Amino acid sequence: MSDAGHTLRLAELRRGDNALFGGKSSALGELIAAGIPVPPGFAVSTSAFRGFVEEAGLGGMIAAEMSRISLGDVDSVGAASHAISQAMRFAPVPDALRDEVARRYAELGETTGVAEPPVAVRSSALGEDSQDATFAGQQETYLWVRGADHVCDALRDCWVSLYSPPAISYRARLSDGEEPAMGVAVQLMVDAEVSGVLFTCNPVSGDPSMVAVNASWGLGLAVVGGEVTPDDYLVSKVTREVVRAHVHSKDVQYVPDAGGRGAVRADVPDARRAIACLDAGALDALVDVAGRIERYFGSHQDVEWAIARDGELPASLFIVQSRPVTAVQRPAGTPAAASAMALVMSAFGVGETKD
Amino acid sequence: MAAPSTVGSFPSPYEIETPPGCEGWEEMYPYYGRFDEERREADEQRFWFWNSMHFPVPMPAFDAICIDTAYQALGSWQNRVFAVPPAMGIDWRCINGYIYISGNPVLDPEKVAERAGHFQKRAGYYYENWDELYGKWRTKMDALIAELGELHVPQLGEYEPDEVAFGDQETSYVAVLDAYRNALRLADVMWQHHFEFLLLGYGAYMTFAELCKANLPDIPDQHIAQMVAGLDVLLFRPDAELRRLARLAIETGVDSAFVEGRSPEEIDTGLAESEAGRSWLAELETVKDPWFHMATGDGLYHTYGSWLDDPRIPYASLIGYVAALKAGENIERPTDHIAQERDRLATEYAALLDDGARQGFEQLLALSRTVFPYVEEHKFLCDYWFLTSWWNKIREFGDLLVAHGFFEDRDDIFQLSRLEVYSAIDELLLTWATGGQPRGPKYWPPIVARRKELLARLADWTPPPAVGAVPEAVLDPALIMLWGVTTQRVHAWAREQEGGSELTGTAASPGIVEGVARVVKTVGEIGDVRDGEILVCSITSPAWAPIFSKIQATVTDIGGVMSHAAIVCREYALPAVVGTGRATSAIKTGQRIRVDGTAGTVTILE
Numbered sequence: 001m002s003d004a005g006h007t008l009r010l011a012e013l014r015r016g017d018n019a020l021f022g023g024k025s026s027a028l029g030e031l032i033a034a035g036i037p038v039p040p041g042f043a044v045s046t047s048a049f050r051g052f053v054e055e056a057g058l059g060g061m062i063a064a065e066m067s068r069i070s071l072g073d074v075d076s077v078g079a080a081s082h083a084i085s086q087a088m089r090f091a092p093v094p095d096a097l098r099d100e101v102a103r104r105y106a107e108l109g110e111t112t113g114v115a116e117p118p119v120a121v122r123s124s125a126l127g128e129d130s131q132d133a134t135f136a137g138q139q140e141t142y143l144w145v146r147g148a149d150h151v152c153d154a155l156r157d158c159w160v161s162l163y164s165p166p167a168i169s170y171r172a173r174l175s176d177g178e179e180p181a182m183g184v185a186v187q188l189m190v191d192a193e194v195s196g197v198l199f200t201c202n203p204v205s206g207d208p209s210m211v212a213v214n215a216s217w218g219l220g221l222a223v224v225g226g227e228v229t230p231d232d233y234l235v236s237k238v239t240r241e242v243v244r245a246h247v248h249s250k251d252v253q254y255v256p257d258a259g260g261r262g263a264v265r266a267d268v269p270d271a272r273r274a275i276a277c278l279d280a281g282a283l284d285a286l287v288d289v290a291g292r293i294e295r296y297f298g299s300h301q302d303v304e305w306a307i308a309r310d311g312e313l314p315a316s317l318f319i320v321q322s323r324p325v326t327a328v329q330r331p332a333g334t335p336a337a338a339s340a341m342a343l344v345m346s347a348f349g350v351g352e353t354k355d
Numbered sequence: 356m357a358a359p360s361t362v363g364s365f366p367s368p369y370e371i372e373t374p375p376g377c378e379g380w381e382e383m384y385p386y387y388g389r390f391d392e393e394r395r396e397a398d399e400q401r402f403w404f405w406n407s408m409h410f411p412v413p414m415p416a417f418d419a420i421c422i423d424t425a426y427q428a429l430g431s432w433q434n435r436v437f438a439v440p441p442a443m444g445i446d447w448r449c450i451n452g453y454i455y456i457s458g459n460p461v462l463d464p465e466k467v468a469e470r471a472g473h474f475q476k477r478a479g480y481y482y483e484n485w486d487e488l489y490g491k492w493r494t495k496m497d498a499l500i501a502e503l504g505e506l507h508v509p510q511l512g513e514y515e516p517d518e519v520a521f522g523d524q525e526t527s528y529v530a531v532l533d534a535y536r537n538a539l540r541l542a543d544v545m546w547q548h549h550f551e552f553l554l555l556g557y558g559a560y561m562t563f564a565e566l567c568k569a570n571l572p573d574i575p576d577q578h579i580a581q582m583v584a585g586l587d588v589l590l591f592r593p594d595a596e597l598r599r600l601a602r603l604a605i606e607t608g609v610d611s612a613f614v615e616g617r618s619p620e621e622i623d624t625g626l627a628e629s630e631a632g633r634s635w636l637a638e639l640e641t642v643k644d645p646w647f648h649m650a651t652g653d654g655l656y657h658t659y660g661s662w663l664d665d666p667r668i669p670y671a672s673l674i675g676y677v678a679a680l681k682a683g684e685n686i687e688r689p690t691d692h693i694a695q696e697r698d699r700l701a702t703e704y705a706a707l708l709d710d711g712a713r714q715g716f717e718q719l720l721a722l723s724r725t726v727f728p729y730v731e732e733h734k735f736l737c738d739y740w741f742l743t744s745w746w747n748k749i750r751e752f753g754d755l756l757v758a759h760g761f762f763e764d765r766d767d768i769f770q771l772s773r774l775e776v777y778s779a780i781d782e783l784l785l786t787w788a789t790g791g792q793p794r795g796p797k798y799w800p801p802i803v804a805r806r807k808e809l810l811a812r813l814a815d816w817t818p819p820p821a822v823g824a825v826p827e828a829v830l831d832p833a834l835i836m837l838w839g840v841t842t843q844r845v846h847a848w849a850r851e852q853e854g855g856s857e858l859t860g861t862a863a864s865p866g867i868v869e870g871v872a873r874v875v876k877t878v879g880e881i882g883d884v885r886d887g888e889i890l891v892c893s894i895t896s897p898a899w900a901p902i903f904s905k906i907q908a909t910v911t912d913i914g915g916v917m918s919h920a921a922i923v924c925r926e927y928a929l930p931a932v933v934g935t936g937r938a939t940s941a942i943k944t945g946q947r948i949r950v951d952g953t954a955g956t957v958t959i960l961e
Contacts, residue, residue: 205572208707234573238703241865243573243953332569333712340562340718341482347562348478348554348832349441350471 006048006097007104010041010185020045022124022183027322034296036289036319040111041119041187042104046126048097049159049181056091058084062163071172077165084163093152101155101186102148108188117188118144118256120320121154123161124183143219143263144189144256151186158184190318191256192306194277195220196230198286199325200294200301206331208300210243211235211290215278217268218253220304220320227252227265231277235287242283247276282307285314293322300325364849367399368822371450377812379805380452383416385423385772388449402829403448403455404821404840404848408913409655411893411939412877413452413813416806417749417769417776420542421655421742422447422454428546433554433833434459437477438470442831452813455822458831481555485725489552492729496548496736503541503744508534508751511759511787528784531755535780538748539773545745549737556726557836563719570712571704575953577864577925582701583723586690588731593649593662596642597669598686601676603638607631613677619666648740651881657769658877661743667882675904752776759783760796762803770806771799814876817940820848820912838913839934848936858935858942860910862955863921866930868908869949869960872942889950891942895920903927908950910938910957924952932957 013021013029021029025043032038053059065080093101109117121142140161142154161167162180171180196215201208214223214230222228228251234244250273254263278286286305293301304321307313338346368390373380381389390398414422430444443459461467481488509530518524525533564579604610609632612625626632643663651668652659662669679686701720705713753765761779762768768776779795786793826845834840839861847859873888875881881902884890889908903909903923908930911920924931930952935941938957942948947960 202573207571207573209571209704210573236573236575236578237707238700239578241575241953243575245953331572333709338715340715340722341479343566343715343719344482344559344562344722345471345475345478347558347565348439348474349467349830350474351440351467 005100006045006051007042007100008045009104010038010043010187013043017043019126020047020183022046022126022185023323024122024124024321025183025185026124028185028187028320030296031293031319031322034292036293036296036322037315037317039188039190039318039320040108041185042108043124044097044101044155044184044186046181046183048155049162049183050179051094051097052091052156052159055094056088058087058091061087066168069168069172071169074165077168077172081163081165081168085160088156088160088163091156093156098148098152101152105148105151105186108186112188116146118146118191119151120185120187120189121145121151121158122185122187122321123158124185125162126181126183141221141224143221143254144261146261150261155184155186158182187320189256190306190320191309192219193217193309194282195304195306196223198290198303198305200290200303201325202234203302203325208331209237211237211287213278213283213286216250216253217272217277218255218266219263220306221254221263222250222252222265224304233278233283235283237287237291240284240287242280245276247274249273250277281313282317285317288314289317289319293319297322297324364825365402365821365823366819368403368448368450368455369395369399371819371822373451374812374816377451377809377816380809380813381449383452383770383772383806383809384414384419384449388419388422388447390448390450398448399823401457401823402821402826402845403457403823404838404845405818406447406454406456406838406913407818407820407893407939408838409894410454411912412656413810414449414454415657415769415810416772418656420539420773424543424546425549425655426456427543428550429553429833431547432550437481437554438473439554439832440467440470440474442833445833450818450822451816452810453816453818455818457823458834460831478555478558481552482559482722489729492548492551493732493736496741499541499544499548500736500741500744503741503748506534506537506541506748508748508755510755511784528788531780531784535752535777538745538752542745545737545741549733552726552729553733554833554836556730558832559719559722559726560730561832561836563716563723566712566715566719567704570708570716574704575865576862577921578700578704580921581693581697581925582704582720583727584693584697585724585727585731586694586697588728589735590731591688593646593669594672595688596646597672598676598688600635600639600642601673601680601686604635604673604677605680607635609635610677610681613670613674615674615678617674619670622670645740648743649735650739650743652877655738655742657746657749657766658879659743660746661739664743664747672904752780756780756783756795759787759793761793761799763800767799767803770803820936821845825849844934844936856959858910858932858938858957858959860932860935860938860955860957861921862951862953863933864909864924864929864931865953866908866928867949867951867953868930869947870907872910872944872946872948873906874939874942874944876939889948891938891944891948892920893939895923903929908952909933910935910942910948910950912936912938 010025010028011032013026014033015026015030017029018026021043028038062084065083069076069080108119109115123140140158142157145151145154159182162182194215194217196213199212202210202212213233213235216222216228216230223230229248230250231248232246233242235242251268252265253268255266257264290303293303301322302325303319306318306320308316308318426445426447433439434443441461443461445456445458447454447456461470509527511527515527516524519526560583563583567574567579604613609626609629612622612632623636626636647662647669649662650659651661651665676686705716708716749768750765753762753768756762756768756779757765761783771779779799782793782795828842829835829840829845870887870889872891873884875884875890875892884902884905886905888906889910890902890906891910893912895909895911906929909920909924911933913934921931921933930950932950932952932955935957942959949958949960
């Protein structure tokens with residue numbers, strides 16, 4: 001840990017920092033190391049959360065509330081969640097951390113030349129984004145946050161989400177007794193004209209030669225949150241051909257609030273709803289970056305991306321998250337032992353092939 | 356007659372009505388080619404599909420040799436030589452002049468197992484020795500084509516030549532009968548050669564395609580074909596020769612003769628006026644044999660001639676190539692690019708597979724590339740070169756019968772079955788020998804006239820894609836490999852019986868375009884195709900090359916990703932959907948349609 005204390009630039013993080021900064025932040029650090037275009041930002045470590053709990057003296061209260069819940073009793077979980085969340089929301093973010101976040105945030109302002117640049121604040125839970133499990137209810141994202149105070153508020157809101165009823169239930173089921181902790185990633189916002197998710201394989205068929213892309217207008221919330229049926233593309237990695245393109249009517253989008261803070265849900269203008277939101281050039285850029293990410297991590301990845309309103313591709317394409325695909329369908333494949341000739345024979349209906 | 360009942364979702368073959376004025380069409384075909392009452396119980400329970408891939412228009416009586424002999428040959432190899440375990444051969448029946456076919460399955464498991472033993476030994480031998488056997492095959496085909504060229508149809512003079520009287524030359528009646536029998540024999544042999552490698556070739560390819568799809572479920576069919584396709588197959592030579600001639604025309608300064616709208620004769624006349632033009636024409640002559648034996652259609656009807664018979668097609672190509680060259684365009688087939696792309700695809704796809712699958716992939720790709728030259732080249736040698744020459748040889752017998760008053764036109768011979776022709780020749784020879792009065796000149800012309808009228812009327816009838824029972828599954832390897840008739844396809848036909856504005860087929864060449872449809876049912880209609888139209892046909896042949904530079908997409912009734920329409924469309928980078936089952940009946944010329952060669956769908960927009 002640097003003398004800065006509880007934060008690091010995203011670019012400074014690597015896979016090994018997972019335990020301290022959470023999966024999302026360390027994966028973003030890896031992406032930056034791989035030369036993938038990731039909006040600059042900084043990560044807040046799990047130690048910051050522990051310091052917050054400690055300084056506010058919430059440890060005892062949390063332990064007491066948690067000891068009262070019984071697994072399977074929804075009401076007891078809800079009551080504990082409510083009590084802990086309220087207490088956390090009223091507790092101040094420690095001054096030292098506040099200063100540190102403000103300094104990091106100012107640094108982001110310098111890189112953009114904007115005094116109070118809009119950022120995304122996202123939880124980066126331990127174990128989250130790992131290949132084995134995706135924590136339910138710990139995927140908080142606050143978009144278009146501006147000003148150091150608001151960043152700190154969003155930071156605390158992420159921590160609060162650790163005690164949401166689903167998160168409590170989830171941990172209770174694991175019952176490993178470990179203290180929960182969470183990192184947070186703060187990243188410059190991409191003013192996305194289009195955003196979405198891509199998989200470096202077809203998650204439905206398991207075809208490793210395809211990149212599957214879901215895309216919709218505006219900021220990424222609409223696709224990730226399942227609020228629209230996104231345009232759906234399947235593109236060959238080998239030839240870049242669009243093998244499948246289903247354009248759907250996309251009626252809502254998230255856009256920056258007119259007041260300058262936060263993102264709001266808005267109707268997509270009628271004329272734009274049924275229009276494909278990606279063209280061949282955009283798909284090409286996405287497939288290109290998908291290949292680089294897959295090669296770097298050596299496994300299939302589930303990637304969130306955004307294409308900025310300003311600028312031109314490929315420079316306007318940003319990756320805001322990458323994590324291993326958790327459930328890949330394996331293609332049917334062929335019997336491993338079958339020789340080529342045995343396969344030909346079976347095409348002619350030779351049932352029991354002899355080698 | 357009552358409204359046709361249905362068996363499953365296809366009409367019963369026994370309840371299809373004869374179009375008005377077409378009564379008696381059955382007389383054109385042999386007794387065994389009908390849906391007769393004696394076999395009703397069995398035939399109604401079988402799945403029959405219209406072989407529009409090979410027989411898109413009503414069958415002239417003589418041309419039925421391409422059904423009988425072809426299925427004798429296919430059945431012999433599949434059933435009696437290789438003993439493909441689950442399937443024997445193909446049966447055919449005729450409805451209103453259109454040919455429906457059905458496979459004969461082997462149902463007894465013990466029999467299937469017994470056949471599997473034979474198949475493994477015999478097919479294995481072919482695969483192991485493919486190149487050597489294919490080399491021998493090429494020699495056999497060359498010899499067969501040479502023999503056809505040498506077949507002489509004797510004339511009948513007032514007196515026999517001196518060689519009969521003073522030498523040991525045969526009498527003319529024996530010579531004519533020999534020649535006719537020989538002509539039929541050569542066709543039998545050609546079909547025998549045609550099918551020798553066909554199933555095994557397609558089978559190897561199909562197995563490779565299935566392995567690709569099992570491991571790469573979304574791989575486009577055209578990528579599989581691209582990885583296999585050969586670069587130097589005979590089929591591409593004729594077009595390459597035309598490009599060479601176009602370059603030569605420009606180099607020698609005779610290109611001004613190639614003006615859009617001029618007939619081949621006009622162009623030749625213009626060229627003959629200059630020394631340079633005459634030497635270009637001399638070069639053309641050297642190209643004609645063999646490369647102008649390219650057929651103008653898929654070759655199974657006598658109406659499908661070669662470029663020699665109808666030079667408008669190669670000349671249209673020449674005019675186009677000369678114009679393109681003068682406009683500074685590159686007309687060369689990008690062989691380097693195709694070769695690089697073929698290897699790049701193979702390498703990249705192999706890299707995506709796990710070790711076990713990769714080995715099978717590489718072995719099957721190598722096998723598919725080994726068999727590919729046959730798959731492509733048998734077309735040129737058998738269907739185009741041999742068959743177009745053979746129809747012309749039959750026309751010489753037509754000339755003989757015209758000379759003796761049996762017919763008005765040499766092509767009238769094709770209105771008689773091959774056995775009826777035998778009978779007419781028999782009578783001609785009998786009466787020529789005896790000096791008696793032949794009945795043929797009175798007997799045959801009305802029959803010829805009636806059959807011509809029948810064929811013309813039947814051409815307006817639209818056959819259903821299939822009749823009889825809807826099979827639960829298509830298991831016959833030949834139907835799947837040669838016709839692309841899969842379970843999925845058949846069930847789609849059954850669903851589409853009701854019609855609808857969307858047709859589904861095989862995505863054969865990628866891309867999406869909208870445009871005006873041009874339905875081409877016979878080769879004679881090729882000339883009607885206009886720039887920018889979408890070609891809708893039963894099946895195309897690469898011999899139609901010139902129209903591929905005009906059209907913007909192709910839709911066919913039948914065919915798979917290895918069909919020639921598919922191969923040529925990929926060459927020309929045109930979207931193609933093949934195997935729709937009903938495009939030529941569902942789409943009308945002039946309609947706007949959208950062809951999605953990536954998804955394999957065709958939508959009628961208006």
